[in-house]
Amino acid sequence: MGGEAKRDYPASISFQSPWHREYKVIETYFSRLHVLLQAGEPLCDVLVVHPVESLWAQIHAGWATWLRTVDSRVQHLEDIYRKVFTCLSCAQIDFDYGDEEHLARRASIIPCSGTLAIGPMRYRMVIVAGMETMRATTVDLLRRFHEEGGTVIFAGPPPTHVDALPSPAVEKLKGKCVHVPLEENALVLSTQEASEASRTVLDERGRGLLCQARRDGGMHIIVLLNPSETREYPEVVLSGNGPVVEFDCLAGVTYAVDAHAGDRCIRWKTAVRPLQERVFVCGTCIPQTLPGRRSPPVPENTVTVECGSGYDYTLDEPNIAVLDMAEFSVGEEVWESRREILQVEQALCQRSGVPLRGGMMVQPWANEKKNETKIPIRIRFVFDIVVLPAVPVRLMIEQPERHQLFLNGVPVPVPEKTDWFIDPCFRTFTLPEGVLREGKNDLVMHTTFGDGTDLEAVYLLGEFGVEIKHARISLRELPARLFEGDWTQQGLPFYSGRIALRIPADGTHRLLVDPMGAATLVCRHPMGAPRRIMPWKPFSTDLEGFADANGFVVVEWVLTRRNTFGPLHLVPMEQDSIDPQRFRSTDPEWSDDYQLVPVGLAQPPRLRL
Known part of the structure; x- marks a missing residue:
């Protein structure tokens, strides 16, 4: 992820992304579905x-x-x-x-x-x-x-x-x-x-659902998909022959389906929630000894989880503050106006003749015709502190060995041995004690700019909350609890790890959660047993065995790195695709204000009785 590589696309599916541990669940799901959709022959x-x-x-x-x-x-x-x-x-x-x-x-x-x-x-x-x-x-x-x-x-x-x-x-x-x-x-x-084959296995109540039916020997495979994000099909009736089982491709389990004899066929009912798929297999060769579902799939009453005092939560990574707005100067010249760090780089490239990095650049390891021009520069990042963090703050920076750092005028030595966070290119070390202060702080970086110099944002890591006012970063205390709504507005604007929320619920219900933005949800087991993965809508899972002794379940929000590495100033924030050029947008697709993907709870969790 060093330099321009962090803006490559698609994002890494390895350890750099918080969801890489859950990714196999998605791949396995599609593999199971693929097997069923390739079996036999389509009708x-x-x-x-x-x-x-x-x-x-x-x-x-x-x-x-x-x-x-x-x-x-x-x-x-x-x-x-x-x-x-x-x-x-x-x-x-x-x-x-x-x-x-x-x-x-x-x-x-x-x-x-x-x-x-x-x-x-x-x-x-x-x-x-x-x-x-x-x-x-x-x-x-x-x-x-x-x-x-x-x-x-x-x-x-x-x-x-x-x-x-x-x-x-x-x-x-x-x-x-x-x-x-x-x-x-x-x-x-x-x-x-x-068309004989087009005579559907669904009744009229299923109009709008997508369906593929296949014949595999003595079995029929029926796959339903609801393409709507809002419409729910509370009851549809299907028809087929022989015993019926349902395949849960996400969990990897099968259930017997209660079917009834009809006119020259058997019929059964199901419900399909928004964006949900249901997979059924019927035929005389289907075993009749499989267990049924614990509860019927037809939607029943729901109860809202009221938690007006907020939710207890934990973070699996330190909170992060992005410092990407900087002043700069060449040598000892006057400071140029504050702008985003890639705009600083563009101005220096125009001045020095160094090629601008981008999606079409030659990979650094293959670039044999480097521009040897080097010019001395200073970069100044300014941030505020409302409440001094109780735990030492760490600085995360790329190529630290190339820079001289000064925090509030005090030299910050770079240790010979540094740690790394998220990716080995991001080196971290603890800032000197007593140098940070309440009020205005400035971090100045003396370096040389030329071909091979990556001018990138720097980051603060620690146990603090982050507030943004007029595109300026302030550190304050971490929120004691999180509430419904957007957590980027509750002290976690740039956080991109995992957020574990404690939700009051017993183990006799089905949990429905409506997260904001892009997230995978994971329901933890209190005894460390296999977790329940909810990778997409509808975010719902049975809670049997998942509540602790105090009647709480823990649900993790597994985020993406978008709010850390951007693009953070692209307008509009939602795009069909993101490529390196989007990180260097200009008016009207640019804003100095941060364009953050919402993260949080769109509404209180619900329990389906």
């Missing part, structure tokens, strides 16, 4: 011709900014593409996309069967939507498929071009096939009428 007989070549025909200079189109015609194709996907998926109609190049080389029609074959897959229906041009080979394939009894559905206007040239060929083919408006009900109903 899918619908093919959608992919309209990518119609998009290619619209590409021109300036058509997009990064990955977002700015062309209205391209956006129109994108909107249709999204609409077709949503209409079919939310009606639990499984389908594949067919690339026209693959269709030309690999598709064949099975005579007298109305079936289109591509590899091991067999399709009885092809949907065309959102295309402006179509290959002549695709037109011929769809014509022959229709003549052999296959179903071709045109949703919305047909392509007006063939091989990117105007042609009435597709319009003529449309007249012989099914043509429906590009509207959800029309597309779904026409698909379900012609």
Whole structure:
């Protein structure tokens, strides 16, 4: 993480990230789900011709900014593409996309069967939507498929071009096939009428859920996913054959499901919470000796945990204060105005001719053409102390051997042997006793600037709280307790480790927590037994055996390093992606005020009875 490497992306999945111990839980979850979603064969007989070549025909200079189109015609194709996907998926109609190049080389029609074959897959229906041009080979394939009894559905206007040239060929083919408006009900109903596999295992109450059904020998695998962050499905009914079990892919356990005989099938009920998935396997080969769930999955009453006096908490790391706003001077010249440390570096690069670091820079270990220019500089970080910390404060800094440090005018010697924190590039040592003072403090760094010098923020570590006023850092006492709301406003703005909260709850309920920002939650066992990991919404877990003798459970917030290493001044704070350039943003995407990811409790915890 030394120098520019800390701004590389994605973030490290090793020890530098607090969640690296929990990461295997997520990978194992997806591995289990992958096994189920690859077993056997999908119950899918619908093919959608992919309209990518119609998009290619619209590409021109300036058509997009990064990955977002700015062309209205391209956006129109994108909107249709999204609409077709949503209409079919939310009606639990499984389908594949067919690339026209693959269709030309690999598709064949099975005579007298109305079936289109591509590899091991067999399709009885092809949907065309959102295309402006179509290959002549695709037109011929769809014509022959229709003549052999296959179903071709045109949703919305047909392509007006063939091989990117105007042609009435597709319009003529449309007249012989099914043509429906590009509207959800029309597309779904026409698909379900012609596709046996699209007849869903869910009743109407499950409309909006995503579903894939697969056949693996004598078993059927049914995977449900709720894509909504807000909508809850309190009851949906599924149908299948044989005994039913539910797979909990996160916990790695299976449960028997109470199913009832229906008309030529069995039926069972379940609930699906926002962003939740449910996995069921049914079939005559399923064992009937598995235990059932301890409580039914259907939501019941909830009780709010009232804790007006706040929550006891512990931190697994020292609190941290980021000093990234600095004045600077070259040699003994006058001090330049206060600015963020990477802006200081940019000003010095412009003055010295040293290349500016960034995402496209040559890696330092591979740079053979270094600029040998070196200029003496001074960097001054200013911070305040409201209450002197009772425990010695440590300084965390990169390349300490390259700098002379002065704290409130007193030389700060760098020990020959230093410790490290978070990453070996961050060296730490204790500041001299008695040098920090209440009120204004300044840390001055004398060094030389040139190719290979990493000008980076410095950090204070210790048992203190941090307050920010007008982009200036103040140290004060740690909060005695934490309350609902944003903990970055309660003395922990830059903290990025683990926060363990004691929540009053007995062991007969299910806990529901609504954290702010990005965090993984971990429910600790009082006797050190395996912990319960809650990596995503809904943040919920059974509490049986997890309450201590005093009726409290301990839940850890496992954070990211975003509020420590940034970007800390990027506007808006929420971005689709973060790359090295985002750390050096300018107006209007820059603010001197700190842009911190919220951390904390959005509302009081709840217990589900």
